[in-house]
Amino acid sequence: xxxxxxxxxxxxxxxxxxxxxxxxxxxxxxxxxxxxxxxxxxxxxxxxxxxxxxxxxxxxxxxxxxxxxxxxxxxxxxxxxxxxxxxxxxxxxxxxxxxxxxxxxxxxxxxxxxxxxxxxxxxxxxxxxxxxxxxxxxxxxxxxxxxxxx
Amino acid sequence: xxxxxxxxxxxxxxxxxxxxxxxxxxxxxxxxxxxxxxxxxxxxxxxxxxxxxxxxxxxxxxxxxxxxxxxxxxxxxxxxxxxxxxxxxxxxxxxxxxxxxxxxxxxxxxxxxxxxxxxxxxxxxxxxxxxxxxxxxxxxxxxxxxxxxxxxxxxxxxxxxxxxxxxxxxxxxxxxxxxxxxxxxxxxxxxxxxxxxxxxxxxxxxxxxxxxxxxxxxxxxxxxxxxxxxxxxxxxxxxxxxxxxxxxxxxxxxxxxxxxxxxxxxxxxxxxxxxxxxxxxxxxxxxxxxxxxxxxxxxxxxxxxxxxxxxxxxxxxxxxxxxxxxxxxxxxxxxxxxxxxxxxxxxxxxxxxxxxxxxxxxxxxxxxxxxxxxxxxxxxxxxxxxxxxxxxxxxxxxxxxxxxxxxxxxxxxxxxxxxxxxxxxxxxxxxxxxxxxxxxxxxxxxxxxxxxxxxxxxxxxxxxxxxxxxxxxxxxxxxxxxxxxxxxxxxxxxxxxxxxxxxxxxxxxxxxxxxxxxxxxxxxxxxxxxxxxxxxxxxxxxxxxxxxxxxxxxxxxxxxxxxxxxxxxxxxxxxxxxxxxxxxxxxxxxxxxxxxxxxxxxxxxxxxxxxxxxxxxxxxxxxxxxxxxxxxxxxxxxxxxxxxxxxxxxxxxxxxxxxxxxxxxxx
Numbered sequence: 001x002x003x004x005x006x007x008x009x010x011x012x013x014x015x016x017x018x019x020x021x022x023x024x025x026x027x028x029x030x031x032x033x034x035x036x037x038x039x040x041x042x043x044x045x046x047x048x049x050x051x052x053x054x055x056x057x058x059x060x061x062x063x064x065x066x067x068x069x070x071x072x073x074x075x076x077x078x079x080x081x082x083x084x085x086x087x088x089x090x091x092x093x094x095x096x097x098x099x100x101x102x103x104x105x106x107x108x109x110x111x112x113x114x115x116x117x118x119x120x121x122x123x124x125x126x127x128x129x130x131x132x133x134x135x136x137x138x139x140x141x142x143x144x145x146x147x148x149x150x
Numbered sequence: 151x152x153x154x155x156x157x158x159x160x161x162x163x164x165x166x167x168x169x170x171x172x173x174x175x176x177x178x179x180x181x182x183x184x185x186x187x188x189x190x191x192x193x194x195x196x197x198x199x200x201x202x203x204x205x206x207x208x209x210x211x212x213x214x215x216x217x218x219x220x221x222x223x224x225x226x227x228x229x230x231x232x233x234x235x236x237x238x239x240x241x242x243x244x245x246x247x248x249x250x251x252x253x254x255x256x257x258x259x260x261x262x263x264x265x266x267x268x269x270x271x272x273x274x275x276x277x278x279x280x281x282x283x284x285x286x287x288x289x290x291x292x293x294x295x296x297x298x299x300x301x302x303x304x305x306x307x308x309x310x311x312x313x314x315x316x317x318x319x320x321x322x323x324x325x326x327x328x329x330x331x332x333x334x335x336x337x338x339x340x341x342x343x344x345x346x347x348x349x350x351x352x353x354x355x356x357x358x359x360x361x362x363x364x365x366x367x368x369x370x371x372x373x374x375x376x377x378x379x380x381x382x383x384x385x386x387x388x389x390x391x392x393x394x395x396x397x398x399x400x401x402x403x404x405x406x407x408x409x410x411x412x413x414x415x416x417x418x419x420x421x422x423x424x425x426x427x428x429x430x431x432x433x434x435x436x437x438x439x440x441x442x443x444x445x446x447x448x449x450x451x452x453x454x455x456x457x458x459x460x461x462x463x464x465x466x467x468x469x470x471x472x473x474x475x476x477x478x479x480x481x482x483x484x485x486x487x488x489x490x491x492x493x494x495x496x497x498x499x500x501x502x503x504x505x506x507x508x509x510x511x512x513x514x515x516x517x518x519x520x521x522x523x524x525x526x527x528x529x530x531x532x533x534x535x536x537x538x539x540x541x542x543x544x545x546x547x548x549x550x551x552x553x554x555x556x557x558x559x560x561x562x563x564x565x566x567x568x569x570x571x572x573x574x575x576x577x578x579x580x581x582x583x584x585x586x587x588x589x590x591x592x593x594x595x596x597x598x599x600x601x602x603x604x605x606x607x608x609x610x611x612x613x614x615x616x617x618x619x620x621x622x623x624x625x626x627x628x629x630x631x632x633x634x635x636x637x638x639x640x641x642x643x644x645x646x647x648x649x650x651x652x653x654x655x656x657x658x659x660x661x662x663x664x665x666x667x668x669x670x671x672x673x674x675x676x677x678x679x680x681x682x683x684x685x686x687x688x689x690x691x692x693x694x695x696x697x698x699x700x701x702x703x704x705x706x707x708x709x710x711x712x713x714x715x716x717x718x719x720x721x722x723x724x725x726x727x728x729x730x731x732x733x734x735x736x737x738x739x740x741x742x743x744x745x746x747x748x749x750x751x752x753x754x755x756x757x758x759x760x761x762x763x764x765x766x767x768x769x770x771x772x773x774x775x776x777x778x779x780x781x782x783x784x785x786x787x788x789x790x791x792x793x794x795x796x797x798x799x800x801x802x803x804x805x806x807x808x809x810x811x812x813x814x815x816x817x
Contacts, residue, residue: 037698037805038697040741041742048806049808056783056784058786
């Protein structure tokens with residue numbers, strides 16, 4: 001924020017062939033995939049819970065959440081541990097690639113054309129060279145009903 | 151001066167001292183003669199005064215100062231402990247508490263203490279009048295004896311021992327007076343028992359006297375023998391020994407009483423010394439430091455990681471078959487076992503921290519309600535998790551108030567019923583299995599079921615036709631409904647219809663239950679059952695297909711293997727015959743939607759028989775793994791209200807196993 005050109009730091013991750021971003025401030029760590037214990041009777045996108053250094057942490061599969069086809073976990077699969085308010089949740093992504101600085105001026109509101117449901121979770125899009133980076137809205141992804149600052 | 155860093159410490163310590171004061175005041179009420187207690191209170195008040203003066207809370211300091219004055223009078227026996235005195239002291243303690251609370255919540259701790267200060271001062275003033283005939287001391291010869299010493303001397307009459315007053319005059323050039331004093335004392339002790347000396351022994355040791363001192367002894371030897379012995383010590387100029395004539399003295403004593411003989415400063419010192427040694431015996435103040443609970447949580451989480459690694463290390467060392475490694479790992483296992491106990495115990499707090507505020511509350515309430523109530527506390531040392539302790543206070547206050555207001559009758563009424571005038575409330579805490587039970591029993595009027603029903607109907611809580619099918623327990627539970635209040639007149643203690651429903655919801659939010667037993671005319675018992683959260687519980691690990699679950703041992707009755715042929719059907723429900731009881735069969739596989747290839751029911755089934763109260767159920771599992779101590783953990787804020795899962799635990803291999811909540815599986 002000290003920069004005259006306001007920037008946000010984003011963690012870039014991949015789902016299918018698209019790249020997504022989530023603010024570094026909301027991320028606690030990035031973990032390799034490990035054994036997930038299924039929790040019965042929960043939403044389909046909640047894969048279960050893991051033991052992260054002694055803390056039980058719920059895990060959301062973003063592919064399922066965004067209605068993308070399921071994909072077997074590979075060595076690139078990562079769990080991004082996020083924190084929104086008091087709630088800590090891990091997100092399963094295909095790969096977590098990079099940390100980048102994006103100028104706020106580069107962020108644009110999501111396109112109006114509503115194609116799929118998953119557009120709800122898009123906070124903004126950023127044009128990066130040839131690629132388009134989708135900034136996700138964590139609160140909406142996690143279905144946290146809170147007043148999130150705009 | 152920057153005081154903020156000390157403020158927390160000040161508040162905590164003030165609270166401790168106040169609690170101490172309150173406890174001791176209650177004790178003093180029971181045994182008003184006990185000056186040791188007065189001294190203890192004095193000590194606490196004095197510390198409090200010093201602390202608050204340093205922190206510049208002047209009202210607090212002023213009030214404690216006045217309190218101290220009154221206590222000082224009591225301790226010097228210039229003021230008798232009457233119920234009036236106690237009331238004012240209690241009032242002062244209340245004010246102090248209020249001020250400390252105000253400081254704790256960010257205020258400046260200012261409060262108009264004038265009234266109570268005046269009251270304290272009035273006690274202070276009255277002392278002047280009582281002073282005249284207060285001291286009961288007897289003077290004889292050169293020394294003055296108090297009650298106790300006089301009794302000892304009088305009792306010697308019946309024995310071979312005779313009391314003597316020995317006055318020793320040291321040589322004017324004597325350099326090491328203390329040495330001579332010591333030698334005199336030693337000689338006298340050989341001859342008999344020293345009762346008293348003037349000046350005090352400590353003063354003598356410090357050579358705080360001129361050249362003469364007097365010692366009173368009981369001895370079986372004659373005057374001459376003692377004199378001979380003493381004169382053998384060098385640098386002694388003269389020894390004067392007077393036999394104390396007890397009969398004569400007691401006559402004189404009658405005269406002496408009229409003389410006002412103030413206890414000297416030194417005598418006060420003695421009582422202080424006595425009490426301080428008494429205190430050391432009775433109570434070794436435990437040293438504590440305050441640690442943020444969050445840090446303990448982190449410590450516990452980290453420790454669990456360590457336990458998991460320990461398991462892996464154990465496995466590796468066995469595989470490698472290296473003796474040195476194995477021994478080291480075993481040693482480490484033992485140490486971490488001890489560590490585990492310590493860490494878990496650190497979070498446990500005796501329930502006393504909640505109970506200790508009740509005696510005073512009951513005392514005050516009894517006064518307000520004009521009832522006589524005796525509160526008995528049993529099991530105050532029962533430990534439970536800190537998180538539960540923090541929540542349980544308010545519900546208990548409500549229940550005790552309820553018992554005092556609605557339970558215990560007025561003294562006249564009690565006598566009319568043939569009960570003792572004083573009502574009794576028993577507060578009892580104990581562990582059973584993985585639960586803690588807290589019971590509040592009163593010997594009051596009990597619950598009138600008809601009254602409850604009528605009231606509930608008039609309030610629209612239940613319908614008239616429902617009553618017939620209701621069991622006693624269901625009727626009693628009605629008093630926990632919101633908007634229910636049976637007291638005929640509304641008092642400000644209870645009976646506003648808020649409270650009991652809050653009690654129930656608070657306890658249920660902690661995963662507990664309240665049950666009521668009542669015998670009309672003879673009193674009621676409110677029993678609270680609470681889980682010991684966040685502590686280790688014993689659990690049975692089972693497998694459902696390839697998933698692992700933990701079932702708390704407290705709800706398991708037994709495990710069994712049943713044959714397919716034993717399964718019977720009633721109303722679409724599979725049941726088995728278990729020791730003559732029909733027990734419904736519950737398939738965990740279908741409830742937890744575990745993937746299943748074979749729809750076939752195998753020839754034999756492993757079942758775990760669990761219970762909820764009197765009701766049983768048989769849970770079908772794929773296999774038993776075994777019993778294990780597990781650490782209960784919550785699923786976090788994100789996953790709430792998962793059906794039939796009460797939490798999770800981390801297994802030795804680092805995986806998470808879910809803990810089954812049997813209560814939800816049994817309807």
